[in-house]
Amino acid sequence: MTRRDTREALLIAGMELFLEGGYDFVGTNAIIARVNGTRGSFYHHFDDKEAFALAVAEYYYEEHLPTLDRALGADDRPPVERLRRYFTALTRDFARHGHVGGCLLGMFGQELADRSPPARASLSRLFGRWRHRIADCLREARDRGDLRANLDCDETAAFVLDAWEGALMQMKLRKSGAPLEGFLRVVFGQLLTPS
Amino acid sequence: MTRRDTREALLIAGMELFLEGGYDFVGTNAIIARVNGTRGSFYHHFDDKEAFALAVAEYYYEEHLPTLDRALGADDRPPVERLRRYFTALTRDFARHGHVGGCLLGMFGQELADRSPPARASLSRLFGRWRHRIADCLREARDRGDLRANLDCDETAAFVLDAWEGALMQMKLRKSGAPLEGFLRVVFGQLLTPS
Numbered sequence: 001m002t003r004r005d006t007r008e009a010l011l012i013a014g015m016e017l018f019l020e021g022g023y024d025f026v027g028t029n030a031i032i033a034r035v036n037g038t039r040g041s042f043y044h045h046f047d048d049k050e051a052f053a054l055a056v057a058e059y060y061y062e063e064h065l066p067t068l069d070r071a072l073g074a075d076d077r078p079p080v081e082r083l084r085r086y087f088t089a090l091t092r093d094f095a096r097h098g099h100v101g102g103c104l105l106g107m108f109g110q111e112l113a114d115r116s117p118p119a120r121a122s123l124s125r126l127f128g129r130w131r132h133r134i135a136d137c138l139r140e141a142r143d144r145g146d147l148r149a150n151l152d153c154d155e156t157a158a159f160v161l162d163a164w165e166g167a168l169m170q171m172k173l174r175k176s177g178a179p180l181e182g183f184l185r186v187v188f189g190q191l192l193t194p195s
Numbered sequence: 196m197t198r199r200d201t202r203e204a205l206l207i208a209g210m211e212l213f214l215e216g217g218y219d220f221v222g223t224n225a226i227i228a229r230v231n232g233t234r235g236s237f238y239h240h241f242d243d244k245e246a247f248a249l250a251v252a253e254y255y256y257e258e259h260l261p262t263l264d265r266a267l268g269a270d271d272r273p274p275v276e277r278l279r280r281y282f283t284a285l286t287r288d289f290a291r292h293g294h295v296g297g298c299l300l301g302m303f304g305q306e307l308a309d310r311s312p313p314a315r316a317s318l319s320r321l322f323g324r325w326r327h328r329i330a331d332c333l334r335e336a337r338d339r340g341d342l343r344a345n346l347d348c349d350e351t352a353a354f355v356l357d358a359w360e361g362a363l364m365q366m367k368l369r370k371s372g373a374p375l376e377g378f379l380r381v382v383f384g385q386l387l388t389p390s
Contacts, residue, residue: 020220114215166357173319
């Protein structure tokens with residue numbers, strides 16, 4: 001493998017393994033072994049386990065971007081409908097994969113927030129990018145009259161993503177799609193309505 | 196210390212230490228050392244680390260019950276106002292303590308959901324008890340006409356708690372009360388309204 005391939009293979013292995021049980025659950029040795037790598041190559045690419053995990057978080061978000069773009073990107077559908085389509089597609093994906101894993105950013109957030117300023121900065125930035133995309137979609141909906149005129153789109157986007165993160169945790173705890181389906185009904189039936 | 200005192204001291208130490216960085220972040224040795232205990236006394240009370248952590252989760256919830264009772268218990272205030280008082284009190288507590296820790300059940304949920312059926316059962320049961328308390332309060336509000344007549348109180352209670360859990364994670368990530376204050380505004384200004 002080229003250096004670049006090795007780096008990406010490590011990131012993918014990290015993503016898969018961290019999703020099974022969080023940051024501390026998995027050691028760097030297990031990640032290196034998964035790609036038949038060496039400690040030398042790991043530390044060539046990453047300063048330490050935390051720097052690696054934050055690179056994994058970034059990679060995870062970037063990997064998700066095409067899904068987000070496809071669902072929210074401007075097309076003929078009204079913006080709230082595009083948002084619903086986005087979360088509905090994710091709900092279906094989780095059902096197909098047995099309601100495991102949830103969100104890697106949420107897992108890292110829970111474990112690392114109180115002990116690592118770099119993790120706080122890095123994860124907050126990724127959540128912020130995600131939130132801004134949702135907020136832009138809400139603004140588009142508000143501006144065309146699909147949501148009430150005085151809606152705080154940034155605050156509502158933050159709230160929706162928080163509810164989504166909480167629902168993902170319940171999904172994997174209860175091994176059920178019910179929390180995500182409840183999220184869809186409340187968000188699109190009660191919260192994101194014109195009045 | 197008596198046996199009972201030792202057990203409770205271990206649970207309190209576990210609660211404090213797990214809240215700093217999650218289940219895998221803390222070893223049993225650190226917990227035992229915190230109470231000047233012995234491995235013998237630890238394993239006299241608990242089968243293993245996971246059984247201990249689930250006992251800590253139960254203790255954590257039980258410790259929280261008086262706060263929940265005080266806020267939601269029937270008094271002259273309308274039920275939605277009692278619910279608002281509950282989450283407002285928690286928001287103030289987290290501000291006073293520097294926006295750290297969040298919710299231990301949420302942390303354990305993230306880490307343990309995909310690897311431990313006993314953790315899933317135990318944490319789901321605790322979340323269920325919490326959710327039922329919120330749902331009862333919503334039913335009381337709905338029955339007196341403070342919420343729309345066809346509101347699904349169980350689903351809405353689940354959604355509100357999911358949003359709260361997500362907001363707690365953002366709170367500790369951003370070291371800010373803004374996510375909790377946003378939660379209060381959206382839940383009590385937009386979601387739990389009569390129409």
